[in-house]
Amino acid sequence: MTSSRTRRVSSVVAVAALAATGAAFTGGSTSAAPNGPTMNIQLLSFNDFHGNLKPPTGSSARLVTGHALNPAGTAAVDVTYEGAGGVEYLATHLKQARVGHPYSLTVAAGDIVGASPLLSASFHDEPTIEAMNSLGLDATSVGNHEFDEGYKELQRLANGGCIADGAGANNQDSCPGGKSFAGADFPILAANVKYAGTNQTILPPYTIKNIKGAKIGFIGMTLKDTPNIVTKSGIEGLEFTDEVQTANALVPELRAQGVNAIVVLIHQGGAPARESWVGPDGKTYNVNPNYKWACEGGTLDPAQSPILGIAANLDPAIDMVISGHTHQPYVCNVPDPKGQPRMVTSASSFGRLFTDTELTYDKRTQDIVRTSVDSANMIVTRTVPADPAQTALINRYNTLVAPIASRVLGTITADVTTAGNAGGESQLGDLIADGQLADPSTVTAGKTPVIAFMNPGGIRTNLTYANKSWNEQPGEVTYEEAFNVQPFNNYLVSMDLTGSQVKELLREQWGGGAITSPNTVATQKILQISKGFAYSYTDTPTGRVLGAVTLNGAPLVDTQSYRIVTNNFLSDGGDGFPAFVGGTTKYFGGLDIDAFANYLEANSPYSPTVATRITKN
Structure with a gap:
């Protein structure tokens, strides 16, 4: 055709x-x-x-x-x-x-x-x-x-x-x-x-x-x-x-x-x-x-x-x-x-x-006839x-990549996707954020992150139960499948943010909350968050309003310092999140794909969780 x-x-x-x-x-x-x-x-x-x-x-x-x-x-x-x-x-x-x-x-x-x-x-x-x-x-x-x-x-x-x-x-x-x-x-x-x-x-x-x-x-x-x-x-x-x-x-x-x-x-x-x-x-x-x-x-x-x-x-x-x-x-x-x-x-x-x-070139004017x-x-x-x-090029690199790509990390019991709940939280976002939180490479000077944030634009595809790339069994997740989810090779970065700064970056998700039509926000990039952290928000005629923000059930304290982890793209203020730039005592850990792969290996078989961390009222 x-x-x-x-x-x-x-x-x-x-x-x-x-x-x-x-x-x-x-x-x-x-x-x-x-x-x-x-x-x-x-x-x-x-x-x-x-x-x-x-x-x-x-x-x-x-x-x-x-x-x-x-x-x-x-x-x-x-x-x-x-x-x-x-x-x-x-x-x-x-x-x-x-x-x-x-x-x-x-x-x-x-x-x-x-x-x-x-x-x-x-x-x-x-x-x-x-x-x-x-x-x-x-x-x-x-x-x-x-x-x-x-x-x-x-x-x-x-x-x-x-x-x-x-x-x-x-x-x-x-x-x-x-x-x-x-x-x-x-x-x-x-x-x-x-x-x-x-x-x-x-x-x-x-x-x-x-x-x-x-x-x-x-x-x-x-x-x-x-x-x-x-x-x-x-x-x-x-x-x-x-x-x-x-x-x-x-x-x-x-x-x-x-x-x-x-x-x-x-x-x-x-x-x-x-x-x-x-x-x-x-x-x-x-x-x-x-x-x-x-x-x-x-x-x-x-x-x-x-x-x-x-x-x-x-x-x-x-x-x-x-x-x-x-x-x-x-x-x-x-x-x-x-x-x-x-x-x-x-x-x-x-x-x-x-x-x-297709175009015509005029030799006298030496120009394109528009x-x-x-x-x-x-x-x-x-x-x-x-x-x-x-075909020969693909076959050559297929052979070279096989030991890396075909390694089975673990299994999933069902599809883990980027489909979001009403608040914008996805099951795959939960999995990635939990993997970042669990990664030991960002622990420094006795400080262990308690909240992880992942940008949704960095999650490029779903984990599908039926997918078979290297003759693995249904539900088995290979390194290639995990990599396709997170293909950027970003580094994880831990830092200190105050409760006030955390709330500010949550507000930055919707660009200040400008409502352009009923219950829609002009610009929004809902960050995916780790377990134990939760918040709610509400749309009003004049803008989007942040509600309760909690960590392990307790309200976040504006003046208290919290150790968080994210990738270096967000750490630099990428995707319009300048609040991350204000983080202190920044420490670079390992690659985000390694944290994701290691978490899958350690938590196999993995069953997707119900998305309840972000609530839209």
Whole structure:
């Protein structure tokens, strides 16, 4: 199955609705129509691959393709394509798409590595870089997850070399079997990531591709808010500059080199608005958008789409924007400041889609004919032959990772999931927080943590009773399954917080409690908490109110000090929790995945508990 091409709709997003940043523009031709000899060029793009070498499963391999009524005819349900993605099939689809296009480039918009499955993460994502080399990636922007192991590790992935990491001592092994790692064959672009106090970027800001005399410049950036969503220690000494200002400042530099055709690869994105679907009964239903909805028939949701304000304010000389970060599919026209059409695309995540863009290059103006740009998101089906080079790469690393991945930690008696109760507490969150609390590595100077906090965004999948990855028995949990739940290799950090500080970070979960509609909060990230700790909260017309907060049944005392444990991401104030930054006597322990694995081993068989720690009144 392949998707039909989705033509650009000329005015799906009104410029007036976009957020203004007040950036300056250098002007320049938009090459609205050809005035000389031309050539056709193809751009293939994807984003947020996250090291998914093996075909993803479950919702990570699913795409909404349409809608239908349920058997009772009482409600709308999604019609989905199941089984998309996998680098063996992505590589084949890209090869097939290039047929008949002698002038073709393949680019990406960040998060190619990081938060990866064990097959890639166990080897510091070296397998994914090798896979990208093999499938012919020409350039990518950096994303926030490329900083998961720090910017120096990112530079190593770009430039090559091995880490002396103890050959799997911490379930990671650089250059396994003595094989060297050459690094990326493609540039990883970081135009807005600079050494603090300098104008020097940590990696190239742009690359220029010359196709038979046709020069196209690619500027690569991550979102400026990356410092708020990565571990502080990994970006120490860096600064992240504004996306619009950074790109616009590079336009004159590129044009001075004879480059008029410019594409921005940016790791920031948007999300489609909900789709209104008219069923066969004539009724209109508010449904999940299909993968072609934005912007074929709908729009991007301004409240969830920072890319709109960025795209609307980029210099008119920039011809196209390839985006990512939000894991959403869209092919949209966001007019530039001169009102000229400009394509903005994103291809979902995990290699489920790629975007096929065809454009005309005017040799006389040395620019892209803007009105010629035609993009479509294409499903990466598994009905095509697997690419043999990618299959060989996966098989090699499968063999190398087996001793790590297949080790059985223990058993669970039922699924342990992220499904939350009314207060936002999940059974899997309880399990992870309890494991952190029990981990002895954060005990120091006789101080043992009494409360653990886990960010819900760091819990990436469920523990499923029926899952079988390595021929284990139902209910048995392997290290790979545990790792897939917590793939970031964060360190645990213990610290002292007062009761008042603990209450403040609980209030930070909902951004101060701004109510945007009945009983909903604009921004909320409900921290998962350990046993013995409990609290309640209530929604009121004027905001969310924190109720009783207790530890082992006793009210928390504002002036008393409590030893807590969390991961280093939250410890640095990540996810908007500055109260953690104020913690004192901080002490770094072991890895969070080790605490999780050890707790499962020590408490097997594990039965999920009833979620009663967080109560919403």
